[in-house]
Amino acid sequence: MAPSQEQRTFAAPAGYIAIPATFTGGRRSHHCLYVKEHKVRDDLDTTRPQNRTLFVINVPPYCTEACLSRLFAPYCLVESVELQEKPGPSGKDHTAESRYFDLKVPKGFKVAYVVLTNPSDIRRIKSLQIETPVLLSGEGRPVKTGIRKWIEDYEASLTDTESLQAEIDAFMKVHDKRVAEEEEKAEEEEGVPDDEGWVKVTRKGRRPGLARTEVKNLRLMEREKRKRAQKELLNFYGWQHRESKREHLADLRKKFEEDKQKIALMRAHRKFRPF
Known part of the structure; x- marks a missing residue:
């Protein structure tokens, strides 16, 4: 005899707990996210404090940071969520300097680091026994997929030329300022011996070489x-x-x-x- 809905359990790898989730209501199929406490030997990452961070694997492609926040909201207070393609150091220290370049958006199945507000919530998550899949997308909080997601990605890929030009001008202004400071520093250090008595010799002041002709x-x-x-x-x-x-x-x-x-x-x- 098959177990009833109240007696239903979900298997998980050793050390993890399973959190079943379904995309929309009325579906029989579900997807399991596996969660455990994030522990590392060296507590050097301030963005993932010990005793307050969860490590989540098997995160589906359509699941966003907002989805994970809503998924854990009934059981604990979520401080921050970070998605990555694979486990590793935090990428939050790298501030995005551009809206158009160097954008690191994970694709496919991902892992997540969920930082909780209270350390006591970790024990509550470990003792969870969820029997009914959690709904990720609803009327008030839809998750776009399929053609809607493609349209949204296409609209986001369209570049505003004016804002792009403004970003390029700002970048070049900072770059020119940095180059000028480096040249000024090189002029100050030129001819001055260092601690070991060596003098740095630069090419500045030399006669520029003549360009070679084709005959030469x-x-x-x-x-x-x-x-x-x-x-x-x-x-x-x-x-x-x-x-x-x-x-x-x-x-x-x-x-x-x-x-x-x-x-x-x-x-x-x-x-x-x-x-």
């Missing part, structure tokens, strides 16, 4: 070719002997074709002179 480049190439020819041992290897034979035959064929053209040209210009 050809001369240099010919000179390098003659130098290499003098150093090489001709016909030392078997393949060199075969190559020289091929080149000699190619030169003979070329000369033969040129001679044929000359003879044909002479015959075309020949005139009959009886006297």
Whole structure:
């Protein structure tokens, strides 16, 4: 006899608890998210404090940070949620400097780090026994998928040229300022010995080299070719002997074709002179 809805349990890997979730109401199928307490040996990440952070795996692609916040809201107070493609260091320290470039959006199945407000909520999550799948998308909180998601991504991909130009101008302004500061610092340090007595020598103040012309480049190439020819041992290897034979035959064929053209040209210009 099959277990009733009240007696239904969901299997989970060792050390995890299963939280069943369904996309919309009225569906028989569900998806399980597996949760455990996030513990690391070195407590160096301030964004994921010990005793207040949950590690969630098997997060479906359509599940957003807002979805996870709503999923845990009935059981605990959520402080922050971070989604990543795979487990690893937090990416929150990297502040996004651009709205159009260097955007790291995880795709496919993800992992999540959920920071709770109260440490006591960790024990409450560990003792959870959810028998009915949690609803992720509803009328008041829809999650866009399919064609609606594609339309939203396409509209987000359209670039506002004015804001993009403003962002580029701001970036170049900061870049020019940084370059000017580096040049000013290099001028101050030029000629001043360091702690070990070494003096940094820069290219500033040197006479700029003249650009090479095409004729000069050809001369240099010919000179390098003659130098290499003098150093090489001709016909030392078997393949060199075969190559020289091929080149000699190619030169003979070329000369033969040129001679044929000359003879044909002479015959075309020949005139009959009886006297």
